Amino acid sequence: xxxxxxxxxxxxxxxxxxxxxxxxxxxxxxxxxxxxxxxxxxxxxxxxxxxxxxxxxxxxxxxxxxxxxxxxxxxxxxxxxxxxxxxxxxxxxxxxxxxxxxxxxxxxxxxxxxxxxxxxxxxxxxxxxxxxxxxxxxxxxxxxxxxxxxxxxxxxxxxxxxxxxxxxxxxxxxxxxxxxxxxxxxxxxxxxxxxxxxxxxxxxxxxxxxxxxxxxxxxxxxxxxxxxxxxxxxxxxxxxxxxxxxxxxxxxxxxxxxxxxxxxxxxxxxxxxxxxxxxxxxxxxxxxxxxxxxxxxxxxxxxxxxxxxxxxxxxxxxxxxxxxxxxxxxxxxxxxxxxxxxxxxxxxxxxxxxxxxxxxxxxxxxxxxxxxxxxxxxxxxxxxxxxxxxxxxxxxxxxxxxxxxxxxxxxxxxxxxxxxxxxxxxxxxxxxxxxxxxxxxxxxxxxxxxxxxxxxxxxxxxxxxxxxxxxxxxxxxxxxxxxxxxxxxxxxxxxxxxxxxxxxxxxxxxxxxxxxxxxxxxxxxxxxxxxxxxxxxxxxxxxxxxxxxxxxxxxxxxxxxxxxxxxxxxxxxxxxxxxxxxxxxxxxxxxxxxxxxxxx
Ligand code: FHN
Numbered sequence: 001x002x003x004x005x006x007x008x009x010x011x012x013x014x015x016x017x018x019x020x021x022x023x024x025x026x027x028x029x030x031x032x033x034x035x036x037x038x039x040x041x042x043x044x045x046x047x048x049x050x051x052x053x054x055x056x057x058x059x060x061x062x063x064x065x066x067x068x069x070x071x072x073x074x075x076x077x078x079x080x081x082x083x084x085x086x087x088x089x090x091x092x093x094x095x096x097x098x099x100x101x102x103x104x105x106x107x108x109x110x111x112x113x114x115x116x117x118x119x120x121x122x123x124x125x126x127x128x129x130x131x132x133x134x135x136x137x138x139x140x141x142x143x144x145x146x147x148x149x150x151x152x153x154x155x156x157x158x159x160x161x162x163x164x165x166x167x168x169x170x171x172x173x174x175x176x177x178x179x180x181x182x183x184x185x186x187x188x189x190x191x192x193x194x195x196x197x198x199x200x201x202x203x204x205x206x207x208x209x210x211x212x213x214x215x216x217x218x219x220x221x222x223x224x225x226x227x228x229x230x231x232x233x234x235x236x237x238x239x240x241x242x243x244x245x246x247x248x249x250x251x252x253x254x255x256x257x258x259x260x261x262x263x264x265x266x267x268x269x270x271x272x273x274x275x276x277x278x279x280x281x282x283x284x285x286x287x288x289x290x291x292x293x294x295x296x297x298x299x300x301x302x303x304x305x306x307x308x309x310x311x312x313x314x315x316x317x318x319x320x321x322x323x324x325x326x327x328x329x330x331x332x333x334x335x336x337x338x339x340x341x342x343x344x345x346x347x348x349x350x351x352x353x354x355x356x357x358x359x360x361x362x363x364x365x366x367x368x369x370x371x372x373x374x375x376x377x378x379x380x381x382x383x384x385x386x387x388x389x390x391x392x393x394x395x396x397x398x399x400x401x402x403x404x405x406x407x408x409x410x411x412x413x414x415x416x417x418x419x420x421x422x423x424x425x426x427x428x429x430x431x432x433x434x435x436x437x438x439x440x441x442x443x444x445x446x447x448x449x450x451x452x453x454x455x456x457x458x459x460x461x462x463x464x465x466x467x468x469x470x471x472x473x474x475x476x477x478x479x480x481x482x483x484x485x486x487x488x489x490x491x492x493x494x495x496x497x498x499x500x501x502x503x504x505x506x507x508x509x510x511x512x513x514x515x516x517x518x519x520x521x522x523x524x525x526x527x528x529x530x531x532x533x534x535x536x537x538x539x540x541x542x543x544x545x546x547x548x549x550x551x552x553x554x555x556x557x558x559x560x561x562x563x564x565x566x567x568x569x570x571x572x573x574x575x576x577x578x579x580x581x582x583x584x585x586x587x588x589x590x591x592x593x594x595x596x597x598x599x600x
Pocket of ligand 1: 081082229230270284291
């Protein structure tokens with residue numbers, strides 16, 4: 001991590017800002033933000049918490065090459081908006097793209113209406129990405145869409161007007177530290193035009209471009225949200241200077257955590273959904289694999305994936321900022337329009353279970369997840385129970401009534417207790433929606449829920465105990481998360497110590513019989529290793545057979561177990577491990593119902 005060791009004080013025209021360069025530290029974008037006790041922050045975030053769903057757009061002159069550059073894309077991914085850096089395009093050459101950028105099909109109202117039809121309540125668009133090109137009218141730099149392109153219009157102003165008309169909030173993305181067009185910018189800087197980093201003066205860059213442009217954005221367009229990015233090499237004083245400018249120009253404007261140095265209003269986990277609720281957070285995710293338009297990226301997430309991501313994020317109290325990269329013509333790729341339109345259909349019928357909700361009261365349930373709003377819990381049922389009986393765990397409050405959200409008649413569903421903290425609802429034979437059927441449950445008072453008594457396993461469901469939820473008991477194994485493309489399965493790995501096991505705690509509300517399924521991978525060196533699995537009062541043993549490689553996972557059935565009602569532990573422990581080999585890579589253990597028969 002780079003540290004700048006110089007002290008410098010200067011005065012910015014109209015603003016007395018003392019920027020003293022102290023050792024720069026990488027901002028903790030994953031650390032929790034301001035304490036929730038700040039009333040001004042609570043007021044700022046009210047609309048954002050209600051929104052839950054927004055459209056992210058990465059749009060710039062990088063849409064002209066659209067991921068291709070002199071054949072380099074055949075050697076490596078040039079990354080849409082990253083193309084200048086990954087292809088090391090000289091500033092003078094990259095600037096020529098501005099002369100080709102003429103998005104004549106751009107229609108701000110069409111974009112905003114599409115976002116609204118999709119159930120999105122705000123948009124965040126790149127006002128300036130790391131390539132340094134401003135997509136708005138800027139006096140601070142002529143390198144902008146109005147002065148440097150044949151388009152010569154200000155799309156940010158047009159979007160601001162369209163958002164005002166359609167009642168959608170407008171936010172700007174702004175990379176306030178990285179800028180590959182400028183000789184003084186630091187962070188991941190332009191080393192191919194400006195190789196001598198010692199000559200770079202970050203304060204000169206901030207003073208001449210970054211700070212004035214942020215001031216232009218907040219005063220010219222009054223955004224509801226400033227979405228800063230990559231704050232590397234900014235000191236706390238630098239970050240504070242940006243906060244001060246935004247608070248001065250637009251006092252109600254929300255600022256995300258990437259302003260740097262823990263000064264933001266909320267967290268922005270990227271491409272991953274946090275394992276559990278963590279205050280105010282917003283997951284940003286591209287609809288395909290790239291943020292900026294890449295003509296060869298056809299890996300679009302389908303509606304079921306996006307809807308379930310949206311629901312899972314909302315069930316943890318977070319927002320989903322879903323990204324589309326518009327083309328150089330000013331249009332959305334057709335596939336993106338298709339997927340957004342489909343999502344909008346689901347939101348038309350079920351948006352009430354997303355907008356204005358908070359994290360659901362239920363713990364990890366096998367059939368889906370829950371959101372909540374003022375006396376109503378929304379059960380998002382991804383996996384419909386075979387016999388129409390939906391087990392609802394860990395809710396002590398009484399159920400007043402329950403109905404399918406998509407049923408305009410709100411026909412009452414049967415609700416009975418199956419334990420002192422569990423309910424069972426009687427659902428129609430067929431799910432209301434193949435992706436996520438929402439059951440609304442009105443309770444008598446607060447849920448009085450205990451998420452730790454989450455329901456699993458249950459005779460109606462195959463319950464998966466995943467590696468991420470395991471507790472590793474010992475020092476000779478570790479949890480290894482997914483790494484995009486390279487490692488598609490998370491797992492318990494580096495499992496070399498015969499004394500180290502893994503365990504899951506679980507509660508069974510009713511008795512049931514299950515087949516135990518193990519999903520693992522093993523290289524040849526692990527052949528013959530042995531382990532013992534215990535679930536409740538049952539013990540099963542297993543031998544490791546090679547699966548063809550560390551990333552080749554397969555599922556095997558170890559045998560059947562009967563689980564009695566109550567709290568239990570499921571453990572997997574080594575019995576024999578060949579010296580130097582890992583026991584296996586364990587992705588998950590599942591309890592799959594042997595029969596639907598259920599003693600209730
Ligand atoms: O490098 C950028 C990237 O281009 C994109 O803007 C994402 C969006 O969150 N932010 C940075 C990577 O974290």
